[in-house]
Amino acid sequence: MPLTLTKAEARRFMLLKQGLIGDYIFEGRAGALEFVSQAGCVQFDPINICGRSPELALLSRVKNVKKDDLFALLYEDRALIDYYDKELSIVNTRDWPCFSRTREIYRSRVRSKAEIEPVADMIKSFIRERGPVCSGDLDFNDRVDWYWSKTRLSRAALEAMYFCGDLVVHHKKGAKKYYDLAESHIPADLLSMSDPNSSEDSYFDWNLLRRIGAVGLLWNRASYALLGIQNFKAENRNNAFLRLAQQGEITEIAIEGIKHPFFCKTDDLPLLDRAAKNEVLKGRTEFIAPLDSFIWDRKLIRALFDFDYSWEIYTPAAKRVYGYYTVPILFGERFVGRIEPVVDRRENRLFVKGLWLEEGVKPTGRLSDGIRNALRRLAKFNGCGEAADIYL
Numbered sequence: 001m002p003l004t005l006t007k008a009e010a011r012r013f014m015l016l017k018q019g020l021i022g023d024y025i026f027e028g029r030a031g032a033l034e035f036v037s038q039a040g041c042v043q044f045d046p047i048n049i050c051g052r053s054p055e056l057a058l059l060s061r062v063k064n065v066k067k068d069d070l071f072a073l074l075y076e077d078r079a080l081i082d083y084y085d086k087e088l089s090i091v092n093t094r095d096w097p098c099f100s101r102t103r104e105i106y107r108s109r110v111r112s113k114a115e116i117e118p119v120a121d122m123i124k125s126f127i128r129e130r131g132p133v134c135s136g137d138l139d140f141n142d143r144v145d146w147y148w149s150k151t152r153l154s155r156a157a158l159e160a161m162y163f164c165g166d167l168v169v170h171h172k173k174g175a176k177k178y179y180d181l182a183e184s185h186i187p188a189d190l191l192s193m194s195d196p197n198s199s200e201d202s203y204f205d206w207n208l209l210r211r212i213g214a215v216g217l218l219w220n221r222a223s224y225a226l227l228g229i230q231n232f233k234a235e236n237r238n239n240a241f242l243r244l245a246q247q248g249e250i251t252e253i254a255i256e257g258i259k260h261p262f263f264c265k266t267d268d269l270p271l272l273d274r275a276a277k278n279e280v281l282k283g284r285t286e287f288i289a290p291l292d293s294f295i296w297d298r299k300l301i302r303a304l305f306d307f308d309y310s311w312e313i314y315t316p317a318a319k320r321v322y323g324y325y326t327v328p329i330l331f332g333e334r335f336v337g338r339i340e341p342v343v344d345r346r347e348n349r350l351f352v353k354g355l356w357l358e359e360g361v362k363p364t365g366r367l368s369d370g371i372r373n374a375l376r377r378l379a380k381f382n383g384c385g386e387a388a389d390i391y392l
Contacts, residue, residue, distance in 0.1 A: 002252035013275035017216035022281040024063035040210035041089040043291040049325040056289035100195035106163035112144040132170035132178040214293040225296040283332030285370030307335035350379040
C-alpha cells in the first residue's frame with residue numbers, strides 16, 4: 001500500500017525538499033553548487049528584469065548568495081556547465097558523460113549539417129590560435145537553415161559544435177555567448193568516460209529520477225517537468241516509473257483528495273516523515289523564479305497548492321491577466337499572490353510594477369513586512385539602492 005499524506009503534509013514535504021521553509025539549508029557559493037546538484041538542472045533564460053531565472057532560484061534558497069556566484073561556478077570554477085537538459089539549463093559538470101546520448105543525437109541530426117561540417121575544423125583551429133570566440137568573430141556569413149529561422153553560418157556552426165560537445169560556453173557578456181574547446185575546460189577523465197547509461201531504459205531511469213528529485217513529488221502524467229528527455233513517450237514513461245518503483249528507487253505516495261498517485265525518491269522518506277510531524281517550522285517570504293524546478297509542473301502546483309500560475313512573458317500585452325514578468329510570492333506554506341519587481345538600471349532602483357494577492361488573502365502587517373524584506377534582499381542582490389528606493 002502506498003503511503004498516504006494530506007495536502008498540507010505534501011506541501012510541507014516539497015517545501016522542505018526545496019529548502020524553502022525553515023532555516024536556510026544552503027549558504028554561499030558552495031550552497032549554490034549544492035542546490036544545483038540536488039536539482040540536477042536549473043533551467044536558464046537570458047531575460048533579466050530583476051535577475052535571471054536561475055539567479056532568482058538561488059536567491060530564494062541560498063543564504064548570502066551573490067549575483068556573481070553563478071557566473072563564478074560556471075566560468076571560473078567550472079563546477080557547472082551550460083547545456084541543453086530541460087531546454088537550456090545549467091547542470092553539474094560531473095554529469096557530462098550522462099549527456100553522451102544527447103550529444104550523439106545532435107551529431108547525427110543537427111540541422112544544416114552539410115554546411116557546418118566543412119567549417120568545423122577551421123573554427124577549432126581559429127579558437128586554438130585566438131582563444132574563445134563569439135559568432136561575430138567569425139566570417140562565415142552564408143545564411144543557413146537553423147532551428148528558429150535562417151541564420152549566419154558562423155552562429156549555426158558554433159551552436160552545432162556546442163550541441164555536439166566539441167565546444168562549451170566559455171563565458172557570456174549579457175546574452176552573447178563566447179565558446180571555447182571542450183577539451184580546455186572539461187576534465188579529461190570526464191571527456192573520455194563512456195556513457196554510464198548503457199541502454200535507453202537506464203537513460204530514461206536516470207533522467208526520471210533526477211526530475212523527481214528536482215521537484216520533490218511527481219506524478220506519472222505528461223508534465224513540463226519531463227521536457228527534454230529524448231524519446232520519453234507515454235509508454236517509456238510508464239515503464240520507467242515501474243522500473244524505479246520495483247528497484248526501490250522511488251516510493252508511491254497517495255495524497256488525500258487527488259486521484260493520481262505521486263512518487264518521491266526513496267532517499268527522501270526521512271524528510272517525508274519530518275513533514276508529517278507537527279514540527280514548528282519558520283515560515284519565509286520568497287519570490288519563486290518563473291522557471292524554478294519547484295513549479296515546473298503547473299498542474300501539480302495547482303492541485304497541491306491551489307495556485308494557478310502562468311508566466312505571461314510571451315503572452316500579448318492585451319491578453320495578460322497580470323504582468324510581463326510576474327513571479328509567485330511564497331508566504332510560509334502557501335502561495336499568496338504574485339509580484340512584478342523591475343530593476344531600473346539607470347536609476348539603480350528596484351520598483352514594483354504590480355502586486356496581485358490571491359482572493360481571500362488579506363494584506364496583514366506580517367505579510368507586508370515579509371514582502372518588503374524579500375524586496376530588500378532582491379534589491380541588494382541586484383546592486384540597487386537601499387530600502388528607501390523600493391516602492392510598494
